[in-house]
Amino acid sequence: MQSLQSTSASSVWSYFSNICAIPHPSKHEQQLADWIINWAKENNISCIQDNIGNLILKKDAAPGYENKTAVILQAHLDMVPQKNNDTEHDFLTDPITTIIDGEWLHADNTTLGADNGIGMAACLAVLADNELKHGPLEVLLTTDEETGMTGAFGLQADSLQGEILINTDSEQEGELYVGCAGGxxxxxxxxxxxxxxxxxxxxxxxxxxxxxxxxxxxxxxxxxxxxxxxxxxxxxxxxxxxxxxxxxxxxxxxxxxxxxxxxxxxxxxxxxxxxxxxxxxxxxxxxxxxxxxxxxxxxxxxxxxxxxxxxxxxxxxxxxxxxxxxxxxxxxxxxxxxxxxxxxxxxxxxxxxxxxxxxxxxxxxxxxxxxxxxxxxxxxxxxxxxxxxxxxxxxxxxPGWTPNKSSAVYKVMEAQYTELFDQKPKTMVIHAGLECGLFSDKYPHWDMISFGPTIKFPHSPDEKVHIASVDKFWQLLTATLAAID
CATH class of the missing domain: 3.30.70.360 (Alpha-Beta Plaits)
Known part of the structure; x- marks a missing residue:
């Protein structure tokens, strides 16, 4: 992914490259979790793994932002392992091979893992960047989302102190998700x-x-x-x-x-x-x-x-x-x-x-x-x-996630999107299971929103992510963190 390093989301692509190099299909995420734990230690970032396998990382507020509302960024560690029948690939041992195809990035006849690897990469990029403006920050990386939402089910109710959760697991740039389906x-x-x-x-x-x-x-x-x-x-x-x-x-x-x-x-x-x-x-x-x-x-x-x-x-x-x-x-x-x-x-x-x-x-x-x-x-x-x-x-x-019509974080993100891109985003509900539904049971006070870059055909070997949309995703994420009061 060397040629993507010139984009505004270069740090996101760098971390996504690391993620692709480490096998992490559902129920086999520990190798990737170990890499993140060691990375956090090297960068003096607090990181713990709970008894179900979730990672919780914490970072202090930027100077002058200590009194802002604490925010949780959230992604999941695992990816869906799917390949074409005639493709030789072992998801337990082989890295994901990425291919740039015009405006898109895809894998070599396997799932890419942009769902939710791009969101996870963005979370790590925020933690690593000491120039970004944000209040007290927590990052929650859950385990086994794709096959059972095991991490979200097992998350303890006293594990996090933030009041706003930003989920990075949606798949259409220009849309802000305020609800999801249950299953x-x-x-x-x-x-x-x-x-x-x-x-x-x-x-x-x-x-x-x-x-x-x-x-x-x-x-x-x-x-x-x-x-x-x-x-x-x-x-x-x-x-x-x-x-x-x-x-x-x-x-x-x-x-x-x-x-x-x-x-x-x-x-x-x-x-x-x-x-x-x-x-x-x-x-x-x-x-x-x-x-x-x-x-x-x-x-x-x-x-x-x-x-x-x-x-x-x-x-x-x-x-x-x-x-x-x-x-x-x-x-x-x-x-x-x-x-x-x-x-x-x-x-x-x-x-x-x-x-x-x-x-x-x-x-x-x-x-x-x-x-x-x-x-x-x-x-x-x-x-x-x-x-x-x-x-x-x-x-x-x-459970599903019921839309909150008075969401403060939605209003902040909508305003930032409009200012950045000179148009309003769409307000959407996704017909997929986001972990927000489970989080709302244990943390009913959380104000939640979900967004992401454009990812087409997830859960299949045709999965691909639109490169330019990752830039916009990163710009909106960092602008929103700085704007949250």
């Missing part, structure tokens, strides 16, 4: 029965790939294909081919729209030609259906080894019906904010447990700005799978 997981274990395959039959792997995926909240309104749901629909169109299913799996994260799915089916060899014709026809149909959202969609079939066991007809029918009947996507829109989704669901993961207690394990994430709607839709989905014989468990419930 809840529906975890499904659908049992199935199996039987031995017929030795004379042939096996075929059917794969759906090339989908864009993306953030299951921010990108749920883009009309993208859900690989699990779409492949289930494909298999449901095999009327002309009597088949048995042996394998079905797809997706990898509950909070990412699944980009890939595959199934292994078994049928008599006489149906191979019919199968290939059906796949080719369905490929054309899907390309037409998703022509704008999924230009690289690829449905393919190829021969594979015959599996030892297959699903019984009843179990196969039950699985497909349960997947096809599960509501997925947008339920309602937010009437208070233009083009903002209010309630949605994402079937993010389907794995197959082929042990003695055979089951298909499914993870669905429901999001909503309205708590009652969230619970109602989660219960509907839970009941749907229960009616198909599944064991269902709901967990990971976290």
């Amino acid at each position: 809840i997981n529906v975890n499904v274990s659908l049992p199935y029965e199996k039987m031995e395959s017929t030795p004379s039959d042939k096996a075929y792997e059917i794969s759906l790939s090339g989908l864009k995926g993306g953030h299951s909240g921010c990108d749920i309104n883009l009309g993208r294909a859900n690989a699990i749901k779409t492949l289930a629909s494909v298999l449901n169109n095999f009327d002309a081919v009597p088949f048995h299913m042996a394998v079905f799996e797809g997706g990898s994260l509950r909070n990412a729209i699944p980009r890939e799915a595959r199934a292994v089916i078994v049928c008599d060899a006489q149906y191979q030609n019919s199968l290939e014709i059906i796949i080719n026809t369905l490929q054309l149909n899907l390309c037409s259906e998703f022509k704008n959202a999924e230009p690289n969609l690829q449905l393919s079939v190829q021969s594979c080894d015959l599996p030892a066991s297959i699903l019984t007809h009843q179990s196969q029918t039950n699985l497909l019906n349960s997947l096809l009947g599960c509501a997925n996507g947008i339920f309602t829109m937010d009437n208070n904010f233009s083009d903002v989704v209010q309630t949605s669901s994402n079937m993010g993961v389907l794995t197959q447990n082929n042990s003695e207690q055979s089951s298909f394990d499914i993870q669905v994430l429901i999001r909503s700005q309205v708590e009652q709607e969230k619970q109602i839709e989660a219960e509907k989905i839970a009941q749907h799978f229960a009616e198909h014989g599944a064991a269902v468990r709901k967990d990971g419930n976290y």
